[in-house]
Amino acid sequence: MGARAKRGGRAPAATRGHHAHRERQTNEGAENYAKAIYHLQGRDSEPVHTTAVADRLGVTSASASAMLKRLSDEGLVDYEPYHGARLTTKGELVALETIRHHRLIELFLAEVLGMPWDRVHEEAEVLEHHISEELEELIAVKLGQPDLDPHGDPIPDRDLAITSDDSVPLMRLVPGERGIFTRVSDSDAEMLRYLAEREIQPGARLLVKEREPFGGAVVVQIARRTHRLGPQLAGSMRVRQQVGDE
Amino acid sequence: MGARAKRGGRAPAATRGHHAHRERQTNEGAENYAKAIYHLQGRDSEPVHTTAVADRLGVTSASASAMLKRLSDEGLVDYEPYHGARLTTKGELVALETIRHHRLIELFLAEVLGMPWDRVHEEAEVLEHHISEELEELIAVKLGQPDLDPHGDPIPDRDLAITSDDSVPLMRLVPGERGIFTRVSDSDAEMLRYLAEREIQPGARLLVKEREPFGGAVVVQIARRTHRLGPQLAGSMRVRQQVGDE
DNA sequence: CGCAGAAGTTAGCCATGACTAACTTCAGGT
């Protein structure tokens, strides 16, 4: 433990006063890129291609290319031109810290302020870069140092350790298999609204009844109701598979 | 009512996805300058000098000069080179909206998260530029559409109307006069800590016992304790004067 | 009234991070 990267909060000097444009050293760009690369890397730490990063962030590959070079100079990624980038340890800590902020904020907005779960992502996407260490900790305490955000994604702990995920895409199950719905991507508000309307939440037990072939829908039963989930949705939802005996 | 400037929240398109660097159009600079000018203007809407703005924001006057020109182009200030700037109606709305964000956030951090009142200012200074309209409203509702922030400063209402202030600096009272402590500048953390230690909070009734001449301290009695308040503090604290009969 | 110093402005630069257009490298298919 104690592996936390020290970024020393913000606004080193100028504690007093109205100074808004203080010695900023924003790092916001770095945080977003680190997060994107982290998510794209997956468990196999294959290098991530420039275009993949560019697509995820909605920028041109020229912009991504330039930024990867800069992250490389800052020691956040190992970057081989034409061959992609992978996060260094330092870069991974930046990503995890940002993800911790993001998910704590999502949960906070949902739990404490009652913001609908399909809208917390967008708000968190902005705020994650602007909360101090102190506020992060106050939020975490208020929530009881939680493990999971409203979409079931794990929240890195204070030392930025993250529980690895043993879930699989729902799409992967075959008829007859059971699972517990653990998480769903937070970034598609429409999917989240669809699930919310049907009261399908992380934690729900489900049974796969049927799977239409060739990328078709999956039919599942949840709490004695049957749902047909389209292939995109079934690909975004993750479940922890249950062995038969439960 | 209904005078609210419409800035349409944020991120017009791209609701979905991870896009962090979306069509940003930040406006953060404008908000900070508008706020600074608003505070410097006071009730007499004398034009505010470039240097005053620069000092308050901790930037050079060259920077302030350039920015005032830009705010003028955007229609937020009336700016006469060499003769200062004053907010237009549009600029005042930007300032009031930012101030509403600031004070709601301050109160929220103090009330809901228990952040000490000498630290809420710094945090709010950053976050005020990054909360959506929706979050603003959720916070206001959570707090019961409050009128005053933790330092006793009035919070503009949803239509950005602000209750005018009938308070005077404590320094202005003469021995024998009574008042209610209404507010204190939020930007000096040391003062706030000093007051907090002595349990002097907005709302407290006080009686001026003594005033040392030539910019000296003011001696006041609050809840049967006597305090000597230095001239800077007594200048920053504002009180609503009480007429004798109460 | 005139001039010196204060106040304010302009010019030119830096950093961040995006963009387009043009060029280079890489990899797959024959």
Next chain:
DNA sequence: ACCTGAAGTTAGTCATGGCTAACTTCTGCG
């Protein structure tokens, strides 16, 4: 092995907001 299209990079530009240095305007004192 080679060539072509896809992937990636470089060059040059823009916008935001800082900065210093040099210049201009304003103002108050003698």
